[in-house]
Amino acid sequence: MSATGTCEYQPKDYKSDLKPIWCPGCGDFSVVQGIYRALAAIGRPPHEIAFVSGIGCSSRIPGYTTAYGFNSVHGRALPIAQGIKLANPDLLVLAAGGDGDGFSIGGGHIAHLIRRNMDITYIVMDNQIYGLTKGQLSPTSQKGRTTCTSRYGSLEEPVNPLLYVLAYGAGFVAQASPTDLVGMAATIEEAIRYPGFAFVNIQSPCVTYGEEAQQIKGLKAISESLQSLGHNPADRLAAMDLAQQYGNKLHLGVFYRNPEPPPTYGDLVKERQTLLSKDAPPKERILDLFIKK
């Protein structure tokens, strides 16, 4: 408790007793630390936070926090998170998963959360591989990438997660990496504070199946802070221009933050409810509407 009587949270308050079973050296160890720090900075108690994930190594992450967690179905983190947010708008809702979970199996869901401007922060731990199933091509794997199931190299162009969400009109788009935990925590915090759908792509290396260039040393060599480039996060077209360098450059920080965020879906639902509630029957009489007299 602080001198002003408000409760102050420390990162350790968001850390659960469950020990992560990721491979030692995995980038996700840093990501979960970044999330602890961001949540402590936000200062909401763990019981006011819902953390939903899909399936994959990174989707284990809600279990390592003290927030309410749901390690759900492959690719379905976002619709479940959306349902939770609509059912209890006061909750701070986070969704997380890997690049396969988000951009392959669950790829169709992102567009709809963006167009509704659901007030959810979506963190993707992008390692360009399906690690949990022992290293197959994922939607963000580079063209030509060889794996145990693609001996002659991938024939496909990778999905560009940053361009993907920017093109759909996401109001907050950022990228972070375990090469800079302090920056990562600040970026996640900013994403959570954004009133609407916020997307953070985190380049989180897979130490077991990832390529050498995608490990921490390789990422450091290509990383560049957007702030140091003088990028204006209110400039969406400049953000799209920079996002095209995904895979070649690792730009860290906020690509785009809508300076005039539109109302969230939750706001619109509340407005509609207020409008219609004048003529609505009392809750206890609602069943009467369905029973023919």
Place this chain on the structure above:
Amino acid sequence: MAIQGIDFAKLSLMDALDLAILVEDEAQERYEEFAAQMDQHRTPQAAQFFRYMVENEAKHGRELLARRVQRFGDAPRSVTRAMIFDVEAPDYDAARAFMSPRKAMEAALASEVKAHSFFVSALPSLKDAEVRALFEELRDEEIEHQELVKIELAKLPPDSGLSDEDFVDEPAAQ
């Protein structure tokens, strides 16, 4: 290694002690995490070494805390963990499944070298004489810590020349 929001030119002795304690805390926690990771991946010798490092970092942290309390009591702290990252803690990617005791010790040695560099690089910015003396002391202690790890390294049998990777199963298609 990263430091955020600390102006070394204005650093007071109390803040410097708090910073040093937090650096030890972070390293202690990281070694605890590494030990747990090694337990998870059935690598007991590396886990045992990381626990040895936990004890060392905790001991040093307690000594610093005692000095802080003796000099400044329980005056509120203005330096926080959010301001530091990986100063003396080994980098997360330094750990590997099935790492040998030698690799574990080399990771710890690299961390002690990193911590030494931190104190060396901060020294030119320091204005307060007491803070400077503390940082010089901590810098020298990092050399002592390096020696401790080197002693442990010397106790190991000669390196076989094989990589830890040689003992890991090849990735297989499902």
